[in-house]
Amino acid sequence: MIRVHPIGAALGAEIEGIDLREPLSDEQLHSLESALVQHQVIFFRDQEITPAQQSAFARRFGAPQCHPAYPHVDGYPELSILESDRENPSKIEKWHTDMTFRPNPPLGSILRARIVPPKGGDTLWLSLAAAYEALSEPMRKFLDGLRAEHSFEHGFQESLAEPGGRERLAQALADNPPVEHPVVRTHPVSGRRCLFVNCLFTTRIVGLHPAESDALLEFLYAHVQRKEFTCRFHWRENSIAFWDNRSTQHRPENDYWPERRRMERVTIEGDEPF
Numbered sequence: 610m611i612r613v614h615p616i617g618a619a620l621g622a623e624i625e626g627i628d629l630r631e632p633l634s635d636e637q638l639h640s641l642e643s644a645l646v647q648h649q650v651i652f653f654r655d656q657e658i659t660p661a662q663q664s665a666f667a668r669r670f671g672a673p674q675c676h677p678a679y680p681h682v683d684g685y686p687e688l689s690i691l692e693s694d695r696e697n698p699s700k701i702e703k704w705h706t707d708m709t710f711r712p713n714p715p716l717g718s719i720l721r722a723r724i725v726p727p728k729g730g731d732t733l734w735l736s737l738a739a740a741y742e743a744l745s746e747p748m749r750k751f752l753d754g755l756r757a758e759h760s761f762e763h764g765f766q767e768s769l770a771e772p773g774g775r776e777r778l779a780q781a782l783a784d785n786p787p788v789e790h791p792v793v794r795t796h797p798v799s800g801r802r803c804l805f806v807n808c809l810f811t812t813r814i815v816g817l818h819p820a821e822s823d824a825l826l827e828f829l830y831a832h833v834q835r836k837e838f839t840c841r842f843h844w845r846e847n848s849i850a851f852w853d854n855r856s857t858q859h860r861p862e863n864d865y866w867p868e869r870r871r872m873e874r875v876t877i878e879g880d881e882p883f
């Protein structure tokens with residue numbers, strides 16, 4: 610039996626009593642799916658798994674989705690490498706939901722720590738369900754009917770501005786034209802309503818004047834980042850975080866430069882938000 614220890618009021622739980630080197634039983638799969646949906650991000654400690662085991666674990670929850678811009682582990686295109694060091698400081702600074710530039714953004718991601726800095730390098734998550742539920746009823750009603758545009762180009766503008774960046778990412782740009790999603794999506798399992806805009810990929814709210822859209826998005830970004838909707842996780846080598854990408858945002862704490870940090874991530878395909 611797995612044991613679930615919540616770490617925050619709004620979201621986050623540590624899971625004990627499971628060895629991810631072993632194939633998951635159906636009962637374990639069911640328990641982890643329930644814990645993921647309820648706690649929105651779940652954490653595991655001391656899981657010394659191979660790339661093949663990480664990939665096999667992810668596949669029990671859905672099909673892996675490759676990332677168009679990140680390097681990957683040799684022989685495992687589904688295992689993205691997120692690495693930073695003295696020469697390559699982390700470029701990800703903003704709160705975001707992963708890959709909302711896709712028509713069907715990921716169900717979730719499974720991130721494993723390979724190399725952790727001696728100090729710092731935590732990751733924070735926030736609950737988009739708790740954030741939505743804390744809004745006033747008139748605001749919730751207003752947001753419920755709206756749609757927003759999300760764009761790969763917007764999210765990767767810094768990489769695209771680098772010398773040769775636009776050439777390197779030309780195929781990713783062509784493959785990922787802007788898409789629209791509801792501003793509030795319904796979680797397909799829990800039924801909870803979740804705010805589904807993020808400052809990394811969302812460009813505008815459809816139908817509003819630009820000034821209205823900018824002001825509303827700015828308010829929503831500030832609102833979701835309120836401390837009571839967040840939790841924080843301190844990594845050790847072989848820690849794993851598995852987040853529900855339908856109901857959360859996350860952000861790394863870039864407080865460890867020039868130390869090295871290397872993470873490996875499998876992202877699981879999700880369905881079209883509604």
Ligand SMILES: [Fe+2]
Binds near residue numbers: 705
């Ligand atoms: Fe991310």
